[in-house]
Amino acid sequence: MPGQQDIQIDQVERLLQAAGADWDRRAHRFAVLAEAAAPSALARSWRMRRSRSADPLVFEAWVELCRGRHTGRMEDAGAAVDRCRRAADALGGDPTPWVVMLGILRLMRADSRELFPVWYEVTARDPWNREAHLQMLRYLSPEECGSRSSQLDFVETVRSSAPSTAPVVGVELTALVDEDVRIVARGGVEALLARRQWAGSRATRALDTALHWSRPGHLRHAAALADLNLLAFALVRAGRVRETADTFRVLGDTVTAWPWTLDGDPLDQFGHWQSRALI
Structure with a gap:
């Protein structure tokens, strides 16, 4: 359908902009839309058309992360991390670029010395970011880069400190x-x-x-x-x-x-x- 991709890009932009500074809702929309867009060229097209905007950079990196989760590897993780860093510089207090970067580093099985500074950047901006906490939970598992005890310690920290209605209530x-x-x-x-x-x-x-x-x-x-x-x-x-x-x-x-x-x-x-x- 002629113009369909332009319509889709406009819809994605509106949905993300409508979330404003509600970081929880914004991250959720990024996650759902990126998963839906992963089989298509929508993310790249959006970045090419809005080359000076930060959101398309984050979105394409998240789409590449979704693809990487499905295949077990990313085609160019370094480029995706670079997009996240450029977006982070532009967006300031928005934790979303750091959330995507955390997911990429987890998929790469990055050393904790590289991953934890990114974790601190997320939580400094959004202490109870759901996506970031789930990424850390799996990163600290014995199947990935941690152990059962390190995972249990993380869960206990979240359980004892998070408000009862925080987005991270499902971690345990x-x-x-x-x-x-x-x-x-x-x-x-x-x-x-x-x-x-x-x-x-x-x-x-x-x-x-x-x-x-x-x-x-x-x-x-x-x-x-x-x-x-x-x-x-x-x-x-x-x-x-x-x-x-x-x-x-x-x-x-x-x-x-x-x-x-x-x-x-x-x-x-x-x-x-x-x-x-x-x-």
Whole structure:
């Protein structure tokens, strides 16, 4: 369709500009739009048409990061980092370029001496940035550049210091789901007993604390429905299906691929457990 890309670029610009200095909503929009644009040339076209604007630089770097996550490597990570640094110089207090840079360094398995200064730049601008905290959680995992103890220390720091309605409230449950996946991947008898972790004191406390997320209007961050999907999934894994009813009512028909995809087709899994919970 002639002019379709121009229309798409205008729409992306408006959505990002409308978020203003709401860094949480701005990062969420960047993440969703970049994932959607990854198969196309939209990001490059936008940068070529707005060569003096910072947002297209960040957007193209985030699109390249999305592609890198899918393939396991980035074609030119150095160029993407350079775009982030140029955007960061232009945008000042905006944490978004630093968030993308953090993701790129994580994908590159960069040394902590290179990654942590970027982490500090993000949190100096937005202390409870959801995307950055999830990036750090996975970076500190034993599968990547950390260990189980370093990951647990990070989770405990977030749990003990973050406000109860901060965008990072899902970090602890994310870590528990990741731990479940880690145990199952080992196979053997240990995998058969993986569900026992959900009966432990750490998981029980995290789930009990998270139950109030379902109160209408309690969570207001941009990815609140993603965290409610996470809560429903974790409660199912813990065998607490009856307690998911309020969460499923709030969610309605909003399904996120992760973490439901861990057990099969997300729509099938969500629909099955929602119907069980709301009987």
